[in-house]
Amino acid sequence: MVQYYDSDFSFEEHRIECEQKLQSTTSSSTCTSNHEDDEDLASLNPMTQAQCWDDFHTAHSHGNFFKPRRYILKCFPCILNHCAADNNLAQNIENCNQRYRLVLEVGCGSGSSCLPILKHCNDEHKQTKILACDCSAVAVDVCKSVIESSKDTIVVKNFGAFVSDPSLEVGEAETTFPEDVKAAYEKLTGEKTEGVNDIGLADVVLMVFVLSAVPPKRVTRFMKQIFNTAKSGGKVCFRDYALYDLPMMRFKETHYVHSTCSDSDGAAPRLYERGDGTLSRFFDLETVKCIFEAAGFVEEDLRYATVFNENRKTGDRLKRAFVHSVFRKP
Numbered sequence: 001m002v003q004y005y006d007s008d009f010s011f012e013e014h015r016i017e018c019e020q021k022l023q024s025t026t027s028s029s030t031c032t033s034n035h036e037d038d039e040d041l042a043s044l045n046p047m048t049q050a051q052c053w054d055d056f057h058t059a060h061s062h063g064n065f066f067k068p069r070r071y072i073l074k075c076f077p078c079i080l081n082h083c084a085a086d087n088n089l090a091q092n093i094e095n096c097n098q099r100y101r102l103v104l105e106v107g108c109g110s111g112s113s114c115l116p117i118l119k120h121c122n123d124e125h126k127q128t129k130i131l132a133c134d135c136s137a138v139a140v141d142v143c144k145s146v147i148e149s150s151k152d153t154i155v156v157k158n159f160g161a162f163v164s165d166p167s168l169e170v171g172e173a174e175t176t177f178p179e180d181v182k183a184a185y186e187k188l189t190g191e192k193t194e195g196v197n198d199i200g201l202a203d204v205v206l207m208v209f210v211l212s213a214v215p216p217k218r219v220t221r222f223m224k225q226i227f228n229t230a231k232s233g234g235k236v237c238f239r240d241y242a243l244y245d246l247p248m249m250r251f252k253e254t255h256y257v258h259s260t261c262s263d264s265d266g267a268a269p270r271l272y273e274r275g276d277g278t279l280s281r282f283f284d285l286e287t288v289k290c291i292f293e294a295a296g297f298v299e300e301d302l303r304y305a306t307v308f309n310e311n312r313k314t315g316d317r318l319k320r321a322f323v324h325s326v327f328r329k330p
């Protein structure tokens with residue numbers, strides 16, 4: 001497959017430029033906190049976030065808001081090619097007593113990533129099933145209707161979606177995240193997975209622009225559940241907002257949310273609340289590495305992706321910056 005090119009400009013030069021801008025515009029009030037615990041703030045509560053995402057998806061479920069992420073398989077070729085434990089699909093499936101390889105997308109939104117992947121689950125990849133989940137029930141409904149409207153029977157039969165939030169603690173939801181994944185897998189495949197749960201079910205977990213929406217204090221729990229859901233040898237494909245990405249530079253100071261957690265440099269997370277109440281965090285590589293390694297994953301690929309987006313009206317080239325990475329469960 002053709003390599004996806006996503007190094008349009010130097011991240012380091014962009015960082016220096018942005019730091020200068022921030023120093024001239026940011027007041028010291030950004031660093032002060034007016035609460036002792038993150039969960040004292042309604043905006044950092046997972047239930048509030050699920051509601052905000054429901055509202056977001058309700059408002060954006062019509063018209064041409066949905067844009068398939070066509071580059072997803074070029075960015076992450078392992079989504080279709082990687083099979084956990086070893087690279088021999090047949091043998092691996094036999095070892096795990098699991099008939100299909102599973103790609104699990106967490107925080108699927110309206111299905112921008114799932115749909116392009118599913119379109120490849122034809123003859124060559126017919127042993128692949130895709131499960132998608134989101135904390136927002138509205139997102140899950142929108143995602144299902146997007147997939148169903150493709151009217152391609154192969155696409156529809158290889159797909160299942162469910163509501164779940166890996167950031168919830170035991171007791172906050174009736175079932176745990178791995179239990180939800182297991183139930184969805186059994187429903188989709190008709191296969192019983194006794195014993196499999198202990199070693200995880202997913203060959204690949206896709207996390208695209210979702211960790212940035214998770215309240216920082218909940219990230220440890222979220223990642224532990226992802227770890228428990230991945231098979232040994234399974235991979236996590238991660239893409240999310242990087243520090244100095246355009247929306248971060250555009251946020252007004254009043255949208256900054258002070259979390260008492262810290263990034264790898266000891267500073268508070270670069271966390272903002274959009275006008276609709278949803279959260280948006282911007283990561284540096286070291287913080288992403290720490291988050292994944294603390295959960296037990298091993299780094300395979302970790303870098304900044306820098307992309308020019310052209311504004312068709314003005315012709316301006318807008319600088320987008322993302323963290324792009326792949327981690328593996330040992």
Ligand SMILES: C[S@@+](CC[C@H](N)C(=O)[O-])C[C@H]1O[C@@H](n2cnc3c(N)ncnc32)[C@H](O)[C@@H]1O
Pocket residue numbers: 046049053054106107108109110111112113133134135136139164165166167208209210213214
């Ligand atoms: C920025 S959207 C990205 C959607 C999709 N991955 C994409 O790239 O188009 C973030 C999605 O993550 C979901 N989300 C936020 N927090 C979540 C959580 N704790 N657990 C599961 N999903 C979550 C939101 O409902 C939303 O659909």
